[in-house]
Amino acid sequence: MLATQNLSFCYQDDTVLxxxxxDFGAHPVxxxxxxxxxxxxxxxxxxxxxxxxxxxxxxxxxxxxNYSKAGLIExxxxxxxxxxxxxxxxxxxxxxxxxxxxxxxLGVNEAEIARRVEHAIQLVDAQSxxxxxxxxxxxxxxxxxxxxxxxxxEADYLLLDEPxxxxxxxxxxQMIEIIARITAQGKHVVISSHDIxxxxxxxxxxxxxxxxxxxxxxxxxxxxxxxxxxxxxxxxQPWLVKLHSELGFPLCKTETQLFNALRVSKDxx
Ligand SMILES: Nc1ncnc2c1ncn2[C@@H]1O[C@H](COP(=O)(O)OP(=O)(O)OP(=O)(O)O)[C@@H](O)[C@H]1O
Ligand SMILES: [Mg+2]
Numbered sequence: 001m002l003a004t005q006n007l008s009f010c011y012q013d014d015t016v017l018x019x020x021x022x023d024f025g026a027h028p029v030x031x032x033x034x035x036x037x038x039x040x041x042x043x044x045x046x047x048x049x050x051x052x053x054x055x056x057x058x059x060x061x062x063x064x065x066n067y068s069k070a071g072l073i074e075x076x077x078x079x080x081x082x083x084x085x086x087x088x089x090x091x092x093x094x095x096x097x098x099x100x101x102x103x104x105x106l107g108v109n110e111a112e113i114a115r116r117v118e119h120a121i122q123l124v125d126a127q128s129x130x131x132x133x134x135x136x137x138x139x140x141x142x143x144x145x146x147x148x149x150x151x152x153x154e155a156d157y158l159l160l161d162e163p164x165x166x167x168x169x170x171x172x173x174q175m176i177e178i179i180a181r182i183t184a185q186g187k188h189v190v191i192s193s194h195d196i197x198x199x200x201x202x203x204x205x206x207x208x209x210x211x212x213x214x215x216x217x218x219x220x221x222x223x224x225x226x227x228x229x230x231x232x233x234x235x236x237q238p239w240l241v242k243l244h245s246e247l248g249f250p251l252c253k254t255e256t257q258l259f260n261a262l263r264v265s266k267d268x269x
Contacts, residue, residue: 001059017039033199047079095131096121156188
């Protein structure tokens with residue numbers, strides 16, 4: 001189980017994460033939302049062990065993670081991160097080698113690598129640009145390659161920092177389907193995003209951050225029904241929640257659910 005306990009972090013003298021206690025094991029998909037600069041990426045880099053908390057800890061199965069080289073290699077097999085900027089995760093010019101990079105480092109056999117790479121490329125729909133050099137890819141295409149590079153790890157936890165930023169509507173929809181497939185395998189996803197509608201749709205639990213602190217947490221329908229708190233945190237309500245609170249429409253998780261509910265009530269009326 002991945003969690004944090006009273007975690008604080010500072011860059012030089014500037015404390016940017018304050019006393020954060022998260023439990024990422026309680027629900028399949030946990031969302032983190034907050035305005036620019038509230039500390040989401042810094043949190044993810046702490047969770048992944050790239051950065052080390054000043055106080056408190058990142059916990060795995062209730063124990064603080066081990067920051068030795070071997071400890072971090074082990075941790076990153078359980079907790080894989082897709083960083084916000086795909087450039088941070090690109091090591092090779094050819095896509096197949098790039099996606100296989102972490103598995104080769106771990107000494108996984110080539111037949112297994114080939115199987116996982118093939119599967120990941122299909123999941124992110126990268127077949128059409130698979131043979132292009134990575135430096136010629138668009139931002140959204142690079143993002144898909146970075147996501148594929150994380151998926152091949154088949155880790156217990158997948159941390160996605162702004163996974164849909166730069167993706168087109170079909171890429172965004174594929175991301176939603178990928179998350180559903182991963183959680184169907186009993187794995188956990190932690191996702192940070194400005195796409196409040198995406199977070200509302202895919203998350204079972206959500207934390208709202210403001211200035212490095214958690215200002216609200218819980219069931220998305222409840223948390224997102226607090227417009228004043230969201231405004232203060234620099235956010236807006238998901239459109240499905242707004243339709244519910246402003247116009248009394250049924251509170252639905254997805255557009256399809258809402259349209260179905262409205263069709264049923266129209267037919268009944
Ligand atoms: N390397 C760094 N050195 C010093 N300060 C930093 C560094 N990286 C980030 N910060 C600061 O830490 C704070 C949190 O930044 P972070 O990137 O974690 O926010 P974020 O929530 O991910 O923002 P965004 O929504 O823009 O991605 C910001 O005030 C930022 O200016
Ligand atoms: Mg960020």
